[in-house]
Amino acid sequence: MQLEPxxxxxxWMTISAPIIAVFVVMILCSGLILWAGAPLLQSYVALAKGxxxxxxxxxxxxxxxxxxILTGLAAAVAFRAKLWNIGGEGQLYMGALAATYFGTGMINLPAPLMIPFLFVVGAIxxxxxxxxxxxxxxxxxxxxVVTTLLLNFVILLLANYLLFGPWKDPMAMGWPQGAPIIDEGILPKLVAKTRLHGGLIFAVLASISVWVVMTKTKWGLEIRAVGLNQEAASFAGIPINKTIIRTALISGGLAACAGVTEVAGTKEYLTLDISPGFGYTGIAVAxxxxxxxxxxxxxxxxxxxIYNGADSMSRAMDVSNYIADVxxxxSLLMVMLAVMLTRMRIRFS
Amino acid sequence: MADTDTVLRVQNITKTFGDLIANDAISFSLKKGKVLSLLGENGAGKTTLMNIIFGHYSADDGYIEIFGNRLSASNPAEAIALGVGMVHQHFTLADNLTVLENVILGTEPLWKWKQDKSAGRRRLRELSEEFGLHVDPDADIKSLTVGEKQRVEILKALYRGAKILILDEPTAVLTPQESDQLFDTLRDMLARGLSVIFISHKLGEVMAIADDIVVLRHGKLVANFPIAEASREIIAEKMVGEAVPQPERQVMEKGAELLCLDTVSVQDAAGQKILKSVSFNLNQHQIIGIAGVSGNGQKPFSDLISGMCKPTSGSVSLSGEIVSVFEPQKMVESGIGRVPEDRHVQGVVGDFSVEENMILESYMTPRFSKLGWLQRKNVSDHAKALIKAFDIRGAGPETIVRGLSGGNMQKVILARVLENNPEIILANQPTRGLDVGAATFVHEQLFEARKGGAGVILISEDLEELLAVSDQIAVMYHGQLSKLMPVEGVTQQQLGLLMSGEGFATQKETKHNAA
Incomplete structure (x- = not known):
């Protein structure tokens, strides 16, 4: 058996490959659902409904x-330059810490200024x-890889320290959580009676902006060249170190904005569980x-x-919601395999 | 069963990769004690064919017979067991092991309480004496010269019982003298009944050693005849298909000085001097050829002029002005056009399109980016114009460069470099791996630029190319540069002696410390 380009x-192959991959995943995961003793079809329906x-x-x-979206963008930008930023989780908490520091009364601005201000300080x-x-x-x-990964723990422990100590909200009945973000800093709700907030619009705009930067600008050309062939980029006179530093600032800033949307949008105050690993999952997204x-x-x-669907499937069918991780x-493995098969064909001899 | 003399038979071998027919119904046979030379331009299908004989690839059709045994597909172990040994162009030796360890590697059982090397040592000694391949079995590979490493590769094949030896461009890394020594060894082996398949570009060598010649072109076998019926002209014509007129070098009066290196030395990261007190002048209307076995300082020399490294002592001046900043962009702005040695590594970003590669050195100019925004229309028009001017066939501005042939890829680089009308052109191995047509194009471009007033530095391992194109030639050896010699009256033999270090000893003793 050999692979040939x-x-x-x-x-049609480019479009259908990921869809087929997802179907294969559902077939593969059926075994686990059946093993948990749940009816297959109903379980998947529950997942889709959820x-x-x-x-x-x-x-x-x-x-x-x-x-x-934001942590995924952070990973995508960095990985394009072959800067292996595994520290999205730490950067997310850093953004959340900054938003809490500036957003809980230290600075008072009208909402149209306060919200962008929180994103800016978070990104910085x-x-x-x-x-x-x-x-x-x-x-x-x-x-x-090592330094970004280890910094995650540093920042998470810093947040722990702050929320159990100096930043603990005295009104929170002893829970380790920060003071609430002031009203001017809260992201507006998009749909009444849901938690959906303006962070989504910010994230989508961020995606479009990153796409524009990567494809239409000098910086994007530099980032892509450095990532694809650093030696040729260097030979052509592209400033390698400057490009890596610039990429780091953009990537770290994007991941931190995810922290801002969680603190100022979803929760409205800082806790130690604002991110169930969004920083790491962002890598899978990218x-x-x-x-x-x-x-x-x-x-x-x-x-x-998948995550939300698996949660409701686990409630309805009593299948562990760890199925979401599986x-x-x-999916990640299958989609990558599918993408590879769109570029290579298998020959049996 | 036709004749017992035939050791290897290639019968009707066909192999396709997608739309590309790499081998098209190729048949020939190799006789005992003979040298069969396999010739062809790059991309003619030689490597594919050898990989099929060695069992790396399986053929779509046809078969290989070794000593009357049919080879089943895709099994190098079987080919080795039947007596095929391959010496690759790029050595496959483990640098951190000794000669003996490299030779026995893979022939011993993996799990053994205690390794017993004495049997292997005895066998290795017998072989090296029998064939006159002398190397110290306990020397580390990294301490060996290129010629010695090649001997180890051959010993490795013999140790595994090779009776048919495939040599893939064995002389590419050798000086002419080392090549002669290799040929002596080969003749010895033939006398002892071994057979050889010899792959080469160099017609002179082929005429000297081969018994039979097989020429491939575009995957097809176009000629198969004994050496007695061949001449250089016939072989060259068969390889290329039609006679390609070589551009003639015209004698020109040299103009003003463009580049001057005054006792320049360069150290590597470990503090080793890799360029030693090199002095050198380049003038307008002049092509200077730099010869030398690869790894003798050509890299730091070209890195220096490309702005990829700094001199540790000595001075570099451009049109009389001393250079203080050594950066690629600075060199480009100073009018140096740089064609790098390895086009895949330094020359192009393979996954970029043609248009993006063409602006890689100039994307920051106002023509291609304003306030950080790429001017896509200008970028695309620029690429279209250059594709036309340099006749880059089968490519548009948005074609991904990785898929282009070596010649077209080199044209992309040449287009990028030459459109700025550089005063100085540094061409490092510009025709390596190109077919005759593409190489001729490169030479024409260099002559054209020289006519327009440029000075050209041509670094090459191909002596024939250097003698045909250069006005003056110098040789690099262990980081030193010989005196420039006018090309008229220089012979390959003289260059060969210089390449192996003769005449450099005195220069070594006189120290030019320009601190």
Whole structure:
């Protein structure tokens, strides 16, 4: 059995490959659902309903997709430049910390200024956090995978310290949570009686902006060139280190904005569980999207839908909601396999 | 069963990759004690065919017979067991192991309480004496010269019982003298009944060693005759298909000085001097050829002029002005056009389109970006104009460069470099891996630029190319550069001696410390 490159890939194949992959995943996961003793068809129906089956379900999926779009973008931008930012989770908390610091009464601005202000300070905090590994990489050749990953724990423990200590809200009856964001800083609700907030619009605009930057600007050309062939980029005179630093600031800033949307949009105050691993799942989102900024929206919706759907499936059918992790992981593998098969063909000899 | 002399028979081998027919019904046979030379331009299908014989690929049709045994598809172990040994162009040796360890690697059982090397050592000694391939079995591979490494590769094949040796461009990395030594060894092996398939571009060598010649072109076998019936002209014509007129070098009066290196040294990261006190002048209307076995300082030399590294001592001046900033962009702005050695690694971003690769050095100019926004229309028009001017066939502005042939890829780089009318052109191995037609195009472009007043530095391992194109030639050896010699009256033999280090000893003792 051998793999050979295809000379060209038909359009129908490019479109149908991920869809087929998802079907394969459903077949593969059937075994687990049956093993849990639940009826297969009803379980998948429950999953689909929980993800997109009602106004409430759709709103919840969109709420969950919002931070995933942003952390997915963060990973996509960084990975394009081959800057392996595994620190989305830490940058997200950094953004959340910044929004809490400035947004709980320290500064009072009218809402049209306050909300952008929170995003700006959040993005700066996240960008600066990723600047540390980026500088270590460009100056001292330190592997950023290790440094970005370890910084996640540093920041999470910092948040722990602050919420159990100096920042603890005295009105929260002893719970480790921050003071509420002032009303001017709260992201407006998009649909009444749901949690859906303006962060979604911000995330979609961010995706479009990143797409524009990557394809239409000088910076995008530099980032892509550095990622695809650093030696040729360097030979042609593209400033490698400057490009990596710039990428780090953009990527860290995007991940931090996910923290801002959670604190100022979903929860309205900082807790230690504002992110069930959005920073890490963002990596899966980016890979699933093939690092395409617009594809990130679709991938984030898909993964958010799976997680929310699995939650309601577990409630209705008594299947553990860990099935969501299995489906996400299997989808990632299957979609990558499918994409590879659109580029290569298998020959049996 | 026709004759017992036939050791290898290739019968009707066909192999396709997608739409590309790499081998089209190829048949020939190799006789015992003979050298069959396989010739063809790059992309003619030689490598594919060898990979099929060695069992790396399976043929779509046809079969291989070794000593009368049919080879089942896709099994290198079987080919080795039947007596096929391959010496690759790029050595497959583990640098951190000794000669003996490399030779026995893979022939010993993997799980053994204690490794016993004495049997292997004995066998290796017998083989090296029998064939006159002398190397110290306990030397580390990394301490060996290129010629010695090649001997180890051959010993490795013999150790595994090879009776048919496939040599893939074995002389590409050798000096002429080392090549002669290799040929002596080969003749010894033939006398002992081994057979050889010899793959090469160099017609001179083929005429010297081969018994039979097989020429491939575009995947087809176009000629198969004994050497007695061949001449250089016939072989060349068969390889290319039609006679390609070579551009003639015209003698020109040199103009003003463009580039001057004064006792320039460069150190690598470990503090080793990799360029030693090199002095050198380049003038307008001049092509200077730099010869040398690869790895003798050509890289730091071209890196320096490309702005990829700084001198640790000495000075570089451009049109009389001393250069203080060594950065790629600075060099481009100073009018240096740089054709890098490895086009895949340094020359192009393979996954970028043609238009993007064409602006890689100039995307920051107002023509291609304003306030950070790429001017897509200008970028695309620019690419269209260059595609036309350089006759890059089968490519549009948005074609991904990775899919282009070597010649077209090189044209993309040449277009990018030459459209700025550079005063100095640094062409490092510009025709490596190109077919005759594409190589001729590159030479024409260099002559054209020289006519327009440019000075050209041509770094090449192909002596014939250097002698045909250069006005003056110098040789690099261990980081030193010989005196420039006018090309008239220089012979390949002289260059060969310089390439192996003769005449450099005195230069080594006189220290030019320009601190």
């Amino acid at each position: 295809r000379t060209h890939t038909p359009l 993800a997109f089956g009602s106004k409430f379900a759709i709103a919840e999926t969109l709420v969950r997709a919002t931070p995933l 905090a996240g960008g600066v956090l990723l600047l540390i590994p980026a500088l270590l990489k460009t100056r001292l050749n330190v592997d950023e 890979m699933l999207a093939g690092l395409n900024p617009l594809g990130v929206i679709v991938a984030a919706l898909f993964i958010a839908g 489906i996400t992981a299997a």
